[in-house]
Amino acid sequence: MDEVVKLRVRNIEKSFPGVKALDNINFSVRKGTVHVLCGENGAGKSTLMKIINGIYKADAGEILIDGKVVEVQDPIKARSLGISMIFQELNYIPEMTVEESLFVGNWPKNRYGNVDWGAIRRNTIVLLNREGLDYSPETKLKDLTVSDIQMLEILKAISWNSDIIIMDEPTSAITQKEVEVLFKKINELKSRGACIIYISHKMDEIFKIADEITVFRDGCVIDSRPKEQYDMETVISQMVGRKLENNFPKEEVEIGNTLLEVKNLTNKGNFNEISFHVREGEIIGFAGLMGAGRTEIMRSLFGLDEYQSGEIIIKGEKVSIKTVKDCINKKVVMLSEDRRRYGIVPVRSVRENVSLSSLKKFIYRGRLHAKEENAVIEDYCKKMRVKTPTVETSIESLSGGNQQKVILAKWMVTDPDVLILDEPTRGIDVGAKYEIYVLMMELAKQKKGIIMVSSELPELIGMCDRIYVISKGKVAGELMRSDFSQEEIMKLATKTS
Ligand SMILES: Nc1ncnc2c1ncn2[C@@H]1O[C@H](COP(=O)(O)OP(=O)(O)OP(=O)(O)O)[C@@H](O)[C@H]1O
Ligand SMILES: [Mg+2]
Structure with missing residues (x-):
């Protein structure tokens, strides 16, 4: 069996200050297969992948390709060894164009040795057409949606003809249709003998794609086994090291006054005449296919985008929201789906990221009360089981996933009245999802209103009191908890008129 092993890692060790990230890792990936990493x-997981891709250097251990030990000093060397990687964190340069992003680091040259822009344009158009992506080569990345950028990253990695392709949560931000495109691609890659290392927290997806x-x-x-020798329950219990009650901590909470009401909100081309409300103690859900307009609605509400008409009423008062600050001042906050763009301040510490939006709370008589600040932050980090040395x-x-938890903590500390959570559990492991639901329930008990946008129907059904289903920029229906069912939601979500 050994002759079909393409990639092997042997006794890999890696420590970061305060954490042993990898401890004596051994495993191998066979040609023409998909090897899924769970955890x-x-x-x-990502640390090991970054070692294989030459971004981190292992403290000890070896990487073997086709049975030979290789040194992967950097990603350029990795590429020359036939390794490419799709990163978990979308790390793009907003001002870069689609064509630049496809060819960066791999510029075609003309016979004078200059970058051949004509060739770049032609190749980009061919590639975009072939994959049915309808954006122009000159579009800047900042004008694309998260799912467009993710799809571009996937294309890029695949277009290099690598035979070891690492995909670190490739589907966390793409539409269902794009997932199907990706799976088709993966099967093509397999049949030409490439191997894929695939990381995901989505159990159904894992069992569909894994060998x-x-x-x-x-x-x-x-543990490491062929898929046929695994079932979901075993994978989950191995991951979290205990048996998991796989349900939702939903409780009855007294519903109070209306906190936020939106009437006929319209942003032409994105959504039309949207009306909804959320009351004290209520968790409302927004279901819909990706691209239906749910994120766009929340963006306008939060002051990130404009709206042309409609009313926003917060605690009975009609307000005009032009900027994010307007919204935060009214105690309405949002956890964005694109954490890179709107969520974190990268070089700062966990503490600074959490307290940034609520510094005022810890300053009185002109002094920052660091002790209280730390106590509150440590409490939230503990509750959400944020894994960080300090x-x-x-x-x-x-x-x-831990970055996502920190951003969530940040908004919770601000003590808002209404929390908008756009895909709050994306990239979060099964165990920690439960902790987040528990926190949502706690907030509801404190009479806060919660708006949850999610593509995972089970969590909407499990946690919400009401669900609005959005289809093609309109409210296609509103369902009460007693009427929830996956079928009914899907029927409304795919409604065409
Ligand atoms: N550059 C770094 N500096 C310091 N610590 C790091 C660094 N990168 C990763 N770590 C730590 O190493 C450990 C493993 O992180 P890693 O990103 O590999 O996890 P993961 O399995 O990919 O998790 P997730 O599912 O959340 O993506 C974590 O404790 C993390 O905090
Ligand atoms: Mg990771």
């Missing part, structure tokens, strides 16, 4: 947030599954926990490999650690060094 809680912070288990070490083999390896489970990580706390920097160690717990609160002074830079947020960038946290795993993807």
Whole structure:
């Protein structure tokens, strides 16, 4: 069996200040297969991938390709060895254009040795047409949606003809249709003998795409088997190290006054005549297919985008929201789906990121009360099980899912009246999802209103009191908890008129 092994890692060790990220890691990936890595947030998955891709250097251990030990000093060397990687954190340069982003680091040259822009344009158009992506080569990345950028990253990695392709949560931000395109691509890659290392927190997806599954926990490999010898329950219990009650901590909460009401909100081309409200103690959901306009509605409400007509009423008062600050001043806050763009201040510490929006709370008589600040922040980090050596650690060094938890903590500390959560559990492991639901419930009990936008129907159904279903920029229907069902929501979400 060994002759089909394409990539092997042997005794890999990696420590960061205060954390042993990887402890004696061994595993191998066979030609023409998809090898899925599972594990809680912070288990070490991305770290291992970054070592294979030459971004980090292992403290010890070896990487073997086709049975030979290789040195992967940097991503350029990785590429020459046939390795490419799609990163978990979308790390793009907003001013870059689509064509620049596709060819950066790999510029075609003309016979004078200059960058051949004509060739770049032609190749980009061919590639975009082939993949049915309808954006222009000159579009700047900042004008694309998260899912467009993610799709572009996927294309880029695939277009390099690598035979080891690492995909670190590639589907966290793309539409269902794009997921199907990706899976088709993966099958093509497999049939030409490439191997794919695939990281995801989505269990159904894992079982659809995997040939083999390896489970990580706390920097160690717990188990590795062909998919046929696994089931979902086993994977989950190996990941979290305990049996998980896989349900939702939903409780009855007394519903109070209306906190926020939106009437006929319209932003032409994105959504039309949207009306909804949320009351004290209520969790309302926004369901819909990706691209239906849910994020756009929340962006306008939060002052990130404009709206042409409609009313926003907060606690009975008609307000005009032009900027994010207007909204935060009215005690309405939002957790954005694109955490890179709107969520974190990268070089700052966990503590600074959490307290940034609520500094006022900890300043009185002109002094910052660091002790109280720390106590509150540590409390939230503990509640959400944020895995970080200390609160002074830079947020960038946290795993993807843990960064998401820090942003959530940041908004909770501001003590808002209404929280808008756009895909709050994206990239969050199964165990920590539950902790986030518990926190949402706690907030509801404190008479706060919660708006949850989610693409995961089970969590909407599990946690919400009411669900608005958005289709093509309109409210296609509103469902009460007693009437929730996946079928009914999907029927409304795919309604065409
Ligand atoms: N550059 C870094 N500096 C310091 N610590 C780091 C760095 N990168 C990762 N770590 C730490 O190493 C551990 C493993 O992180 P890693 O990103 O590999 O987790 P992961 O399994 O990919 O999690 P997730 O599912 O949240 O993406 C975490 O404790 C993380 O905080
Ligand atoms: Mg990761």
